[in-house]
Amino acid sequence: MSQTRILVLVGSLRAASINRRLAEAAVKTAAEGVELSIYEGLGEIPFYNEDIDVAGQVPATAQALRDAVAASDAVLLVTPEYNGTLPAVLKNAIDWASRPYGAGALKDRPAAVVSASISANAAKWSHDDAVKALGVAGANIVKEASLHFGTIGARFVETHPADDAEALTQLAATVHLLAEAANARANA
Incomplete structure (x- = not known):
């Protein structure tokens, strides 16, 4: 079985x-067979x-992002x-990865969104905007x-999410569902 690669954009x-x-x-x-890597340099x-x-003149940093998504x-x-x-840095990443229009690196690629904020709203507006932008860019949203994580200032002020059993369980489920969607796409 080949490795399933999930790119994480923060x-x-x-x-x-x-x-x-x-x-x-x-x-x-x-899980075994799944590799997540956090993209650096957004x-x-x-x-x-x-x-x-422009072909052959795309800024190296933008081309590196496109290549990583692809x-x-x-x-x-x-x-x-x-x-x-959503933060401008994420919208910008989506914009670069969506081009060329109709054939960008995001086209048909499974995508999911984790949102988190200090408010009880749990960044749901940001989440919805990210889902919308990814969908328009051609990604396959794994709804x-x-x-969503709310009130993270209080919840994670003294504890890293990696030390929070409930957060790990929720994140593992998200990663699992995204990996399943990636594998289904690869086997289609």
Whole structure:
């Protein structure tokens, strides 16, 4: 059996962000045969601009993201909520990975979204915006793999999500469902 590769895109650039820690915890839940890798460098990618999205001239950082998405079997977004929507860095990543239109790296790729915020709303607006953008970009949204964490400031202030049994169980279920969708796509 080949390895199922899931690329994780984290919407918070802050090194110690709880969303980053949730992504790290998700990596630890990967079953045998599933590999999760957190993409580094989203903050280095220029904002999408069709004037610089020219064959042979695409910025190296944007091309590296496209290549990483294309090499993955599925994509997992972990997003906080900034001013009621998803962070610009995630929207930008989706924009670059969606091109060229109709044939971008996200096309038909299984994707799921984990959202987390300090509010009880659990970043559900950000989650919905990420799902919408991924869907328009052509990704295959695995809705049942969605996961929301609310009041994370209180819940994870002293505990890393990797040390929270309930969080690990929930993240493992998300990773499992996303891996199943990736395997179904590969075997179709």
